[in-house]
Amino acid sequence: MSIKLGVPSKGRLMEKTFGWFGKRGITLTRTGSEREYAGVVTGIDGVDLVLLSAGEIPRELAAGRIHLGVTGTDLVHEKLPLWEQQTEEVSPLGFGHADLVLAVPKCWLDVDTLDDLDAVAAAFRARHGHRLRIATKYHRLVHGFLRETGVADYQLVDSQGATEGTVMNETAEMVADITSTGDTLRANHLKILADGLVLRSQATLWRSRSAPVSDADRETLKTLIRQVG
């Protein structure tokens, strides 16, 4: 047996994760060709590298198929209703900062707060005969937030990409999406509601609470967590 460490398989998130572990004496490297998702861990024994899409890491942690995983807070909270029972936060990694926010068209001059949004949603439904549509891929988080804050008469429409464009295309009236600088929102003529912050997210190292461990694995896990923590 060995400890399985799940890490995003591409892009800046992968590179920065490699860098973060590297600084702590654990070297993660990809092996084989550029396209092959395989890698090795040096600097600690008994740890296997598993390269995965960041979006699949929460599920793998919950299922206990990996012991540790790096992915955003947003994805863990969205995909795992019982994330506190299924995973444990080992350490935030200090990069991949992004906020899940509610954003409306800049031309909605009368809408700055959730209070406004709720009033507009009621009027919109009465006028257009359907609920105000919010494009998002974070259904659970957004619904939970709007229920908690008491906003009604909206409808979530699924958007797995180019979400900011849905308003111009009139497939949604507003969006709930991840942003780090707000540039994409601004470029698409959207503004963030003053009290529309649903969640602050960053890349985080998580431990699965259900992955089976042998005695040797437990030692490895302890050493690894001590070394990076």
Next chain:
Amino acid sequence: MPTRAETLAEAARLRALFQAAGALPIETPILQPSETLLDLYGEDIRARAYVTSDALHGEQMLRPDFTVPVVQMHMEFGAEPARYTYSGEVFRHQDEHPERASEYVQVGYELFDRSNPATADAEVFARIAEAVAGLNLRAATGDIGILMAAVRGLNTTERRKRALMRHIWRPRRFRALLERYSRRAPVPPTRAKLLALEDPLAVDVPWIGKRGQAELAERIEALRAEAEAPPISTTELSALDNLLSVRETAPYALGHLRDIAVDLPSITPSLYLLEARLGALDACGIDVENLDFEASYGRTSMEYYDGFVFGFYAERRPDLPPIATGGRYDALTRQLGGGSEIPAVGGVLRPGLMLELREGLA
């Protein structure tokens, strides 16, 4: 834990009990059109219902409760007054309570009768109370109609009352609205700035999306009217607060509410109804003197009930959801009936939980 066969047998027994009391047994489909339910319940139902779809019928839901199909069936075929009973599985996600079943059996008793709401309310409550007798449950009761009457009677603009009515079931937003309408909450600076503009729409922004300039102008007009409307009075506000905090045995609650009616006279008719209901319950053999009444009961969990509400709880098993719940849902029938209302009151039981409790008592 009771087996599925035991639960179904218990459900059949309860249904027979209701049938013997004059209810017509009915069956409804398990697959329900998603659109109707979404329209009535909003996103909350999509988050909790099992949603499925096929290319021909589009999005459908596994029946999250019986109310909607029963009302639809009654409106299509029913004669009045009508009593129905049903039993079957309902399906709900239990993301927040993984220990609870996501598929369970309900048995219901529904009464459609426009002659006397007080006796209809009492009849349904008494039927359910009779069915759970011996399980040592605590009954909670309330009446959303009193709060609604209070809001309708407020000495303020129609627009404010409509907004408050819309959020009867969302206490937090209801509170936020009251704070605003009584001028206790500060006006955001951006709002003050917008309203001070001669022509707020004369700005250089791209007009995108389906919500057009006419709608914006309309809302800004409404905001101006709102800014000019006098605040809701402190007297009415504290009377509302008092109303929402009423929680005692029914006769005392009624007395207390009568005192509150001095400042909120619009609730008086709903108090006559409460009094008549208590009389009718007494006539059904319910111990009204010791019946709990909470004016806020049902506000967070029972959207679509708009009058009498009740629930039966196993106090020694706080981990369990209510064993039985019910109430009056006239507004729902109005929405489903396209304006024509059929006063309706009903209750549902959880035979699986009843067996579990009985095992615990044995």
